[in-house]
Amino acid sequence: MSRNSVKWLPAIVVPVVIVAGVLAVPLQAGAAVDLPDKTPEQVLLMFSDSTVNAFSGTVEKTAELGLPDIDLGAGMAGSMGESTSESAPEGTAEPGAAATGALASVMELFSGSHTARVYVDGSDAGGPAKARVQIQDRMAERNVVSNGTDVWAYDSETNTASHLAIPADARATAQAKIAEMAATAPADLSTPSQVADRFLSEIDPSTTVSVGTDGTVAGRTAYELVLTPKATQTLIESVSISVDSETGVPLQVTVRAAGQEDPAFQVGFTEVDFSTPSADLFDFTPPAGATVEEVALPVMPEMPADEPKPEIPAENVPVVTGTGWDAIVEVPAASVPSELSANPMLSELATAVDGGQLFSTALVNVFLADDGRVFAGSVPVELLQAAADAQ
Amino acid sequence: MSSNSVPLTNTNTNTNTNTNTSTNTGPSPSPSRRRSAGLALLGSELTVLFRRRRTWAMLVAVALIPILLAVAVRLSSETLAPGEGPPFLDRVTQNGLFVAFTAMIVAIPLFLPLTIGVVAGDTIAGEAGLGTLRYLLVAPAGRVRLLLVKYAGVAVFCLAATLTLAVAGTLIGAALFPVGPVTLLSGDVISVPESLLRSALISLYVTVSLLGFAAIGLFISTLTDVPVGAMAATVVVSVVAQILDVLPQLEWLHPWLFSHYWLGFADLLRQPMDLGSFGDNALLQLGYIAVFGALAYGRFSTKDILS
Numbered sequence: 001m002s003r004n005s006v007k008w009l010p011a012i013v014v015p016v017v018i019v020a021g022v023l024a025v026p027l028q029a030g031a032a033v034d035l036p037d038k039t040p041e042q043v044l045l046m047f048s049d050s051t052v053n054a055f056s057g058t059v060e061k062t063a064e065l066g067l068p069d070i071d072l073g074a075g076m077a078g079s080m081g082e083s084t085s086e087s088a089p090e091g092t093a094e095p096g097a098a099a100t101g102a103l104a105s106v107m108e109l110f111s112g113s114h115t116a117r118v119y120v121d122g123s124d125a126g127g128p129a130k131a132r133v134q135i136q137d138r139m140a141e142r143n144v145v146s147n148g149t150d151v152w153a154y155d156s157e158t159n160t161a162s163h164l165a166i167p168a169d170a171r172a173t174a175q176a177k178i179a180e181m182a183a184t185a186p187a188d189l190s191t192p193s194q195v196a197d198r199f200l201s202e203i204d205p206s207t208t209v210s211v212g213t214d215g216t217v218a219g220r221t222a223y224e225l226v227l228t229p230k231a232t233q234t235l236i237e238s239v240s241i242s243v244d245s246e247t248g249v250p251l252q253v254t255v256r257a258a259g260q261e262d263p264a265f266q267v268g269f270t271e272v273d274f275s276t277p278s279a280d281l282f283d284f285t286p287p288a289g290a291t292v293e294e295v296a297l298p299v300m301p302e303m304p305a306d307e308p309k310p311e312i313p314a315e316n317v318p319v320v321t322g323t324g325w326d327a328i329v330e331v332p333a334a335s336v337p338s339e340l341s342a343n344p345m346l347s348e349l350a351t352a353v354d355g356g357q358l359f360s361t362a363l364v365n366v367f368l369a370d371d372g373r374v375f376a377g378s379v380p381v382e383l384l385q386a387a388a389d390a391q
Numbered sequence: 392m393s394s395n396s397v398p399l400t401n402t403n404t405n406t407n408t409n410t411n412t413s414t415n416t417g418p419s420p421s422p423s424r425r426r427s428a429g430l431a432l433l434g435s436e437l438t439v440l441f442r443r444r445r446t447w448a449m450l451v452a453v454a455l456i457p458i459l460l461a462v463a464v465r466l467s468s469e470t471l472a473p474g475e476g477p478p479f480l481d482r483v484t485q486n487g488l489f490v491a492f493t494a495m496i497v498a499i500p501l502f503l504p505l506t507i508g509v510v511a512g513d514t515i516a517g518e519a520g521l522g523t524l525r526y527l528l529v530a531p532a533g534r535v536r537l538l539l540v541k542y543a544g545v546a547v548f549c550l551a552a553t554l555t556l557a558v559a560g561t562l563i564g565a566a567l568f569p570v571g572p573v574t575l576l577s578g579d580v581i582s583v584p585e586s587l588l589r590s591a592l593i594s595l596y597v598t599v600s601l602l603g604f605a606a607i608g609l610f611i612s613t614l615t616d617v618p619v620g621a622m623a624a625t626v627v628v629s630v631v632a633q634i635l636d637v638l639p640q641l642e643w644l645h646p647w648l649f650s651h652y653w654l655g656f657a658d659l660l661r662q663p664m665d666l667g668s669f670g671d672n673a674l675l676q677l678g679y680i681a682v683f684g685a686l687a688y689g690r691f692s693t694k695d696i697l698s
Contacts (some may be wrong), residue, residue, distance in 0.1 A: 004693040010685035018678050058667065117665070134577055136665070139478040139496065139657045141576035154578035159473040159481070161578065271667070281663070287574035289485050291473075 033214045033221050035245050040209040041196050043223045043243055048192040050248035053122035053129070057218065057272035062113040064262045065361040110265070110361070119277040128171060130282040145284040152284040161286035164295045206230055206324030217242045217251040218269040229325035234258070235363055235378045236325055247274060257362035264362040321387060326379050328387050333372030355385055429536050436544045440510070446548070449506040450555050456502060457494035457560030461487070465567045478657075487564025488573050488583070491590050492660070494560040495553075495597065499653050503552060504629035507601055510548045511608025512622030514541040515691065519616040525696045534692050538609070542684070545605040546598070553594040553601075561590060579662035589659055596656040600672055603649035603679030604629055610687040613694065646671075649679050 038046075115136045122129035128148025135142040140157040148171075151164040200209060212224035222242040229236055235258055242252040252268025286292050319330045350357040356369040358381050367375040367384035375384040440446055464483050471481040477496055482489040515538075518524040527537060564570070573586040581589070608625040615621050632650040635641055645651050652672035658665040 007692045008689040011682075011689035014681045014685040018682065117661075134661065136658075136661070139576075139654060141578075141661060143578050145578075152578075156574075156576040156578065157474045159574075278663075284578060285580075287578055287580050288572075289482070289574070290578070 033216055035214045035221055035223060038211060038223060040211055040225060041193070041200060043211055043225050044196040044199065045193055046223070046245075046248035047243050047250060048196065048248075052247045052249050052274055054120060054276040055249070055272060055274045056117070056119040056277040057269045059116045059118050059267060060113065060270045061109075061116075061265075061267040062263070063110050063265050064260065065110055065257075065264055065363060115270075119281050121277055121279070121282065123276050130279075132277075132281050143284075145282060147282040147284070150284075152286065154284070154286070154290070158291075159287075159289065160291040160293060162293045162295050163286070164297060167297065170297070203227070212240055214245070215242065217244075218272045220251065220272065221245045222251050231324050231326040233379055233383060234325040235365070235380065242268065249274075255363060260362055322377075326377065326383070328375055328377035328379060328384060330387065331374040331376070336372060336374050353381060353385070355388060429540060432536065433540045433543055436540050437547060440544050440548065441551075446510070449509065450551060453498065453502065453506060453552050453555050454559035456498050457490050457556060458563045460494055460497065461490045461560075461563040461567050482574070483564070484568060485571075486573060487566075487568030487570050488561060488586050488590070490564030490568070491557045491560030492593070494556055495593060495656070496654065498556055499597065500633060501630075503549075503556075503597070503601065504604060505626055506552055507545065507549055507605055508608055508625035508629065509622045511545045511605045512612050512620075512625045513618045514545060514609055515612040516615050516621040517612075517618040519696075520618045528696055535688065538613075538684075538687055538691055541612075542606065542609050545609065546602060549601045549605060550594070550598045553597045554591075557590045557594045561587065575662045576657065576660045577662040581662070592659050593656045596659060596669060596672075597653070599669075599676055600653050600655070603676040603683075606680045606683040606687070607649070610683040610690065613687050613691040616697075647675070649675065651675070 117134040117136070119132040120129065121131070130147050132143065132145045137157070140155075142156070143152070143154040145152045145154075146166075149166055149168070151166060153162040153164075154160070203209065206229065208228045208230060210226050210228070212226040215222055215224060222244050225241045225243060227239045227241075229238075237256040237258045237260075240254045240256075241250050242254075243249070244251050249272075251272065252266065254263045254268070255265040257264035318332070318335070321328045321330065350359045350368065352358075353367070356367055359366040359368065360381065364376060364378050365381050365384055367381060367388065369375065369388045373388065375387055377384060460480075461483065464480065470484070473481050475481060477493050479489040479493045479496070483493060515524065518527060528534065570583060572580045572582055573589075574580050604625075607628055608621070611624045611628070612618075612621040629650060632648045633653075636645055636648050636650055652668060652675065655668045655672055658668045
């Protein structure tokens, strides 16, 4: 019998070894990082002094905002298809459809997790920066490729490519504008360290800035810059930014919500490589058989600085109460787009509360009052209701 | 446990006699089988496996998936909108090479696990059911070696099944539809030879993805003397794993399920190829092989062989 017990030994030892290994690997990765101490200002400086202009890597985004985890893409496509075929003649785009689509893609960003591969090459000092983002879906992929003069977006599921040509002078104009803004900036902001100083003193009344525990992100040692709200009445617990200890590149941003263990929102590298990515990644030609759409760059109307801006009626201007993390934005009923309040998806996500409807997430509450006004803020819903009652 | 007392020099003659007898007796290996070299045992195991009519029937059924798919698309006059139906199905009419990819996606959830469940569930239980297991063990093969050889046989069948699917898909696609450069998920286009290479890599990826499942089948097969029971249980395990894999409440469990990366071969259709998931997958499958291999060893080496 004891001989037989020995033969069962591997069946016990192997799982134990595997479990031990699974538990030990993340511990090992998290432990034993001790970087030379730095002040928040020094970490900010590392970030602004960073000279990295080419990298590639895998970025992972997770959101735990308490939103229902539904397949938004499929649901939207289905309902859009139905409504189009029922109410609109063929070939006519429904006006609400675009808004709904945009809402769905915003919602997608803030729910679930996504993985994307990112390639950036700005090493050619004279030329434009090139970039490619590949959002990996199940059996599908969405690509955005920019080589400086052309931007292509390709969706493998629908096999459509969209093309946007960047006018040759757009970059020059943008650079000129930046130079102009830099020239008009206050004199004490001429060096990065002054900018860092200014930034820290600006946010000091509302926020505590500290350097958190050194850690590892994407296999690289990183400083953690933690912004903690001083306000007590806010849903946000902290925002932390991990900065690579060697290059000063921000590797990860984490937003934590009060009373929630997992980060409410996190985006960061799981793999990063600071070598210049291969140039042919940025050459994109739409594949044969794909539907190609031309997209025009939205034209910004030239507006002379001294001409008064078009008047917005005073009662339509959103009002912000408070200045820090617990600020509340009030949007008057008149300027709430009707598609928003009539959107079936929104009413599905909202819950009825005293005096209106509440769209609640871990980080932001949106209160749709019965009279049409909308209140939003990173505060508990009671404060939003109080703000609505106050006026 | 039997000892390896037979001199190596006898191996060749015995292999020959055994191959001859196994041809005649079909699934049951000859009782006179005596060998010490594992390779010879493996050779015999593979010969037996691939001379069974059942194995061929399953491979033909696997090959029928892309053939049916391609013929259905060819005969239908309806053109699919992009994104409709299984992935890539709408591309098939423009490029026959997509038949293999679509067929792989269609076959992975049920059909491939079913055939592998049959082969893996049959490994030990099948011999026990036929009453040939004790003869196998009378020969100085050793229980560990027999387990290893049986497992290797299942692994070879996995590869054969996925390659059959890819080859049949490519051939029928080329026969019925135009063939040209293939558009990857990233929108980049690769040449026909490179696409064939990727097809082969996908077969390998899927084979590796199925190895953990094959180890589970081997373990279940050591538990019983009724091969049909082992096959059914193995197939049920694959279905359960896939159901667990779609429940959002069990998200923490998903990366640990052996079926989690079954459709991960999409990463080979990106440009540049994403090998990150392949590494995770290989580690995961190794873990399953180690755990269920150890369990199978514990069970099989302590089992009283009565048949």
